[in-house]
Amino acid sequence: xxxxxxxxxxxxxxxxxxxxxxxxxxxxxxxxxxxxxxxxxxxxxxxxxxxxxxxxxxxxxxxxxxxxxxxxxxxxxxxxxxxxxxxxxxxxxxxxxxxxxxxxxxxxxxxxxxxxxxxxxxxxxxxxxxxxxxxxxxxxxxxxxxxxxxxxxxxxxxxxxxxxxxxxxxxxxxxxxxxxxxxxxxxxxxxxxxxxxxxxxxxxxxxxxxxxxxxxxxxxxxxxxxxxxxxxxxx
Ligand SMILES: [Zn+2]
Numbered sequence: 001x002x003x004x005x006x007x008x009x010x011x012x013x014x015x016x017x018x019x020x021x022x023x024x025x026x027x028x029x030x031x032x033x034x035x036x037x038x039x040x041x042x043x044x045x046x047x048x049x050x051x052x053x054x055x056x057x058x059x060x061x062x063x064x065x066x067x068x069x070x071x072x073x074x075x076x077x078x079x080x081x082x083x084x085x086x087x088x089x090x091x092x093x094x095x096x097x098x099x100x101x102x103x104x105x106x107x108x109x110x111x112x113x114x115x116x117x118x119x120x121x122x123x124x125x126x127x128x129x130x131x132x133x134x135x136x137x138x139x140x141x142x143x144x145x146x147x148x149x150x151x152x153x154x155x156x157x158x159x160x161x162x163x164x165x166x167x168x169x170x171x172x173x174x175x176x177x178x179x180x181x182x183x184x185x186x187x188x189x190x191x192x193x194x195x196x197x198x199x200x201x202x203x204x205x206x207x208x209x210x211x212x213x214x215x216x217x218x219x220x221x222x223x224x225x226x227x228x229x230x231x232x233x234x235x
Contacts, residue, residue: 057193062128062158064113066099073157074105075115082119082139090149100157115156123148128158147204147234154205162199162206163220164190171199172231173221183212187219201227208232 057063064073075091077084091102105114116134123144126135135156139149163172166189174187186207200206201222209218209231222228 057128057158057160057195059128059158059191060193062130064100064129064157070099070101072101072103073115074103074109074111075117076105077117079117079119082117083142084117086144086146086149087117087139089146090153093146093150094153094157115153123152125152125155127155127160151204159205160190160192161186162201162203164188164192165194165199166190166192167194167199171201171223173223175217175219175221178214178217178219179212180214186212201231202234203232204234206232206234 064071075087077087094100095102102115105111112132112134113129114134116136118136118138119140120138122138122140125137129135137152137156139152144152162168163174164187168174168189176184176187179187201224207220209220209222209228210216211219211232213219220231222231
């Protein structure tokens, strides 16, 4: 699917998913008064920095339908014990910066495709839209936190991990020997649609250097060492 890239559609998709609000500067980087961001000896314009958003889409089929410039992704909380406060903050994080909207599924709405918010053992989500099926997100008590929930919503809208992007080997070295067995799948390279957007070490879809580590050893090494401490550090 990565080969099929009609230009007009890609432009529309990029416009849809682009951040409108500036991202905060992480540790090791300085956001300057004019909005530009200094990382080491590289100065990014505000637009360049804010454009460093992951577009590591699983495939174009996984996109939720878009109508009149808006992508409405309904959700349903399937467990009454679930605290919806963080969930809604997670939705807001995406909604405030994209053309995505997350309305609650109404009783009269009979569509089969929506986000099914559950409490299961762990924080996880299906990836993107699948015709005829719900996309399930699990929020396990307070374990996931706002960052984790926002990350899982990223999967639900169709994104894979940034460090699984098709071009990730140009940017990170993955030390598979240090990866916990059950987490290995999180480090396989995917055939993603990247929209020509630069790799984003700072993506909320990127793990930190020891994410998924079996023994506390580093798993991800940034090929550009200036990003080693920034990697996966999105708020
Ligand atoms: Zn993930």
